[in-house]
Amino acid sequence: MTALLPHPVLSAFLLGLWLLLNQSISLGHFLLGSLIAVAGGLSISTIEMPRARLRKPAAAVRLAVIVLLDIVRSNIAVARIIVASTPPVKSGFVTIPLELRDHYGLATLACIITSTPGTVWVSFDSAKGLLLIHVLDLIDETAWVQLIKTRYERALMEIFE
Known part of the structure:
Protein backbone atom coordinates (compact mmCIF):
# COMPACT_ATOMS: atom_id res chain seq x y z
CA MET A 1 0.00 0.00 0.00
CA THR A 2 2.90 2.38 0.70
CA ALA A 3 4.24 1.88 -2.84
CA LEU A 4 0.88 2.87 -4.34
CA LEU A 5 0.27 5.77 -1.93
CA PRO A 6 3.65 7.14 -0.85
CA HIS A 7 2.00 10.42 0.19
CA PRO A 8 -1.49 9.52 1.43
CA VAL A 9 -2.31 12.98 2.78
CA LEU A 10 -1.45 14.61 -0.54
CA SER A 11 -3.44 11.98 -2.42
CA ALA A 12 -6.46 12.51 -0.17
CA PHE A 13 -6.17 16.26 -0.66
CA LEU A 14 -6.01 15.87 -4.45
CA LEU A 15 -9.05 13.60 -4.45
CA GLY A 16 -11.00 16.03 -2.27
CA LEU A 17 -9.95 18.96 -4.44
CA TRP A 18 -11.03 17.10 -7.59
CA LEU A 19 -14.44 16.35 -6.12
CA LEU A 20 -14.88 19.94 -4.92
CA LEU A 21 -13.89 21.46 -8.25
CA ASN A 22 -16.30 19.19 -10.11
CA GLN A 23 -19.03 19.64 -7.49
CA SER A 24 -19.89 15.98 -7.77
CA ILE A 25 -19.31 12.80 -5.82
CA SER A 26 -20.50 10.50 -8.58
CA LEU A 27 -18.70 7.20 -9.12
CA GLY A 28 -17.06 8.44 -12.32
CA HIS A 29 -15.64 11.56 -10.69
CA PHE A 30 -14.55 9.55 -7.66
CA LEU A 31 -12.67 7.03 -9.84
CA LEU A 32 -11.07 9.72 -12.01
CA GLY A 33 -10.17 11.76 -8.93
CA SER A 34 -8.66 8.66 -7.33
CA LEU A 35 -6.54 8.07 -10.42
CA ILE A 36 -5.33 11.69 -10.34
CA ALA A 37 -4.67 11.44 -6.59
CA VAL A 38 -2.57 8.30 -6.93
CA ALA A 39 -0.67 9.74 -9.92
CA GLY A 40 -0.03 12.98 -8.04
CA GLY A 41 1.31 11.16 -5.00
CA LEU A 42 3.55 8.95 -7.13
CA SER A 43 4.88 11.90 -9.13
CA ILE A 44 5.77 13.81 -5.97
CA SER A 45 7.65 10.80 -4.61
CA THR A 46 10.06 10.97 -7.57
CA ILE A 47 11.26 14.43 -6.54
CA GLU A 48 13.03 13.11 -3.42
CA MET A 49 12.59 16.19 -1.29
CA PRO A 50 14.41 16.15 2.05
CA ARG A 51 12.15 15.83 5.06
CA ALA A 52 11.52 19.02 6.99
CA ARG A 53 12.19 18.75 10.69
CA LEU A 54 10.42 21.11 13.02
CA ARG A 55 12.67 21.27 16.04
CA LYS A 56 10.34 23.46 18.11
Whole structure:
Protein backbone atom coordinates (compact mmCIF):
# COMPACT_ATOMS: atom_id res chain seq x y z
CA MET A 1 0.00 0.00 0.00
CA THR A 2 2.90 2.38 0.70
CA ALA A 3 4.24 1.88 -2.84
CA LEU A 4 0.88 2.87 -4.34
CA LEU A 5 0.27 5.77 -1.93
CA PRO A 6 3.65 7.14 -0.85
CA HIS A 7 2.00 10.42 0.19
CA PRO A 8 -1.49 9.52 1.43
CA VAL A 9 -2.31 12.98 2.78
CA LEU A 10 -1.45 14.61 -0.54
CA SER A 11 -3.44 11.98 -2.42
CA ALA A 12 -6.46 12.51 -0.17
CA PHE A 13 -6.17 16.26 -0.66
CA LEU A 14 -6.01 15.87 -4.45
CA LEU A 15 -9.05 13.60 -4.45
CA GLY A 16 -11.00 16.03 -2.27
CA LEU A 17 -9.95 18.96 -4.44
CA TRP A 18 -11.03 17.10 -7.59
CA LEU A 19 -14.44 16.35 -6.12
CA LEU A 20 -14.88 19.94 -4.92
CA LEU A 21 -13.89 21.46 -8.25
CA ASN A 22 -16.30 19.19 -10.11
CA GLN A 23 -19.03 19.64 -7.49
CA SER A 24 -19.89 15.98 -7.77
CA ILE A 25 -19.31 12.80 -5.82
CA SER A 26 -20.50 10.50 -8.58
CA LEU A 27 -18.70 7.20 -9.12
CA GLY A 28 -17.06 8.44 -12.32
CA HIS A 29 -15.64 11.56 -10.69
CA PHE A 30 -14.55 9.55 -7.66
CA LEU A 31 -12.67 7.03 -9.84
CA LEU A 32 -11.07 9.72 -12.01
CA GLY A 33 -10.17 11.76 -8.93
CA SER A 34 -8.66 8.66 -7.33
CA LEU A 35 -6.54 8.07 -10.42
CA ILE A 36 -5.33 11.69 -10.34
CA ALA A 37 -4.67 11.44 -6.59
CA VAL A 38 -2.57 8.30 -6.93
CA ALA A 39 -0.67 9.74 -9.92
CA GLY A 40 -0.03 12.98 -8.04
CA GLY A 41 1.31 11.16 -5.00
CA LEU A 42 3.55 8.95 -7.13
CA SER A 43 4.88 11.90 -9.13
CA ILE A 44 5.77 13.81 -5.97
CA SER A 45 7.65 10.80 -4.61
CA THR A 46 10.06 10.97 -7.57
CA ILE A 47 11.26 14.43 -6.54
CA GLU A 48 13.03 13.11 -3.42
CA MET A 49 12.59 16.19 -1.29
CA PRO A 50 14.41 16.15 2.05
CA ARG A 51 12.15 15.83 5.06
CA ALA A 52 11.52 19.02 6.99
CA ARG A 53 12.19 18.75 10.69
CA LEU A 54 10.42 21.11 13.02
CA ARG A 55 12.67 21.27 16.04
CA LYS A 56 10.34 23.46 18.11
CA PRO A 57 6.65 23.38 17.12
CA ALA A 58 5.80 25.92 19.83
CA ALA A 59 8.18 28.39 18.17
CA ALA A 60 6.38 27.77 14.86
CA VAL A 61 3.04 28.65 16.45
CA ARG A 62 4.55 31.75 18.05
CA LEU A 63 6.02 32.81 14.68
CA ALA A 64 2.66 32.25 12.94
CA VAL A 65 0.96 34.60 15.41
CA ILE A 66 3.68 37.22 14.93
CA VAL A 67 3.40 36.97 11.14
CA LEU A 68 -0.40 37.23 11.27
CA LEU A 69 -0.18 40.38 13.39
CA ASP A 70 2.51 41.83 11.11
CA ILE A 71 0.35 41.20 8.04
CA VAL A 72 -2.61 43.00 9.61
CA ARG A 73 -0.39 45.87 10.76
CA SER A 74 1.24 46.12 7.34
CA ASN A 75 -2.11 46.09 5.54
CA ILE A 76 -3.20 49.08 7.60
CA ALA A 77 0.08 50.92 6.92
CA VAL A 78 -0.10 50.31 3.17
CA ALA A 79 -3.75 51.39 3.09
CA ARG A 80 -2.79 54.64 4.83
CA ILE A 81 -0.02 55.24 2.29
CA ILE A 82 -2.39 54.66 -0.61
CA VAL A 83 -5.26 56.75 0.79
CA ALA A 84 -3.18 59.60 2.23
CA SER A 85 -2.43 62.50 -0.07
CA THR A 86 0.90 63.21 1.59
CA PRO A 87 4.15 63.46 -0.37
CA PRO A 88 5.13 60.18 -2.04
CA VAL A 89 6.90 57.60 0.06
CA LYS A 90 10.48 56.61 -0.54
CA SER A 91 10.69 53.01 -1.66
CA GLY A 92 13.92 51.14 -2.10
CA PHE A 93 15.92 47.95 -1.87
CA VAL A 94 17.47 46.53 1.28
CA THR A 95 20.23 43.92 1.36
CA ILE A 96 20.10 41.67 4.40
CA PRO A 97 22.88 39.23 5.33
CA LEU A 98 21.29 35.96 6.46
CA GLU A 99 22.70 33.16 8.57
CA LEU A 100 19.69 30.96 7.75
CA ARG A 101 20.60 28.21 5.26
CA ASP A 102 17.82 25.63 5.67
CA HIS A 103 15.82 25.40 2.43
CA TYR A 104 12.50 25.13 4.24
CA GLY A 105 13.39 28.05 6.49
CA LEU A 106 14.31 30.19 3.48
CA ALA A 107 11.09 29.21 1.71
CA THR A 108 9.10 30.13 4.81
CA LEU A 109 10.91 33.46 5.05
CA ALA A 110 10.10 34.13 1.38
CA CYS A 111 6.42 33.43 2.09
CA ILE A 112 6.46 35.70 5.13
CA ILE A 113 8.10 38.60 3.29
CA THR A 114 5.95 38.38 0.16
CA SER A 115 2.70 37.95 2.10
CA THR A 116 3.37 41.07 4.13
CA PRO A 117 2.12 44.08 2.14
CA GLY A 118 4.79 46.65 1.42
CA THR A 119 7.64 44.15 1.08
CA VAL A 120 8.69 41.83 -1.73
CA TRP A 121 11.39 39.14 -1.80
CA VAL A 122 13.55 40.03 -4.80
CA SER A 123 16.51 37.65 -4.74
CA PHE A 124 18.72 35.53 -2.55
CA ASP A 125 22.41 34.94 -3.21
CA SER A 126 23.01 31.55 -1.61
CA ALA A 127 26.79 31.75 -2.03
CA LYS A 128 27.02 34.99 -0.04
CA GLY A 129 23.88 34.57 2.06
CA LEU A 130 22.50 37.94 0.98
CA LEU A 131 18.78 38.57 0.73
CA LEU A 132 17.52 41.48 -1.37
CA ILE A 133 14.03 42.78 -0.63
CA HIS A 134 12.05 45.74 -1.91
CA VAL A 135 10.32 47.91 0.68
CA LEU A 136 7.46 50.26 -0.21
CA ASP A 137 8.09 52.73 2.62
CA LEU A 138 11.83 52.69 3.29
CA ILE A 139 12.64 55.08 6.10
CA ASP A 140 15.51 53.30 7.87
CA GLU A 141 17.43 50.52 6.15
CA THR A 142 19.08 49.26 9.34
CA ALA A 143 15.69 48.97 11.02
CA TRP A 144 14.54 46.62 8.24
CA VAL A 145 17.70 44.53 8.55
CA GLN A 146 17.18 44.22 12.31
CA LEU A 147 13.48 43.46 11.89
CA ILE A 148 14.06 40.58 9.45
CA LYS A 149 16.99 39.17 11.41
CA THR A 150 15.52 39.38 14.91
CA ARG A 151 11.82 38.90 14.24
CA TYR A 152 11.87 36.24 11.52
CA GLU A 153 15.33 34.77 10.90
CA ARG A 154 16.04 33.98 14.53
CA ALA A 155 12.66 32.24 14.93
CA LEU A 156 13.11 30.29 11.68
CA MET A 157 16.56 29.13 12.74
CA GLU A 158 15.09 28.00 16.05
CA ILE A 159 12.38 26.05 14.20
CA PHE A 160 14.37 24.50 11.34
CA GLU A 161 18.08 24.38 12.24
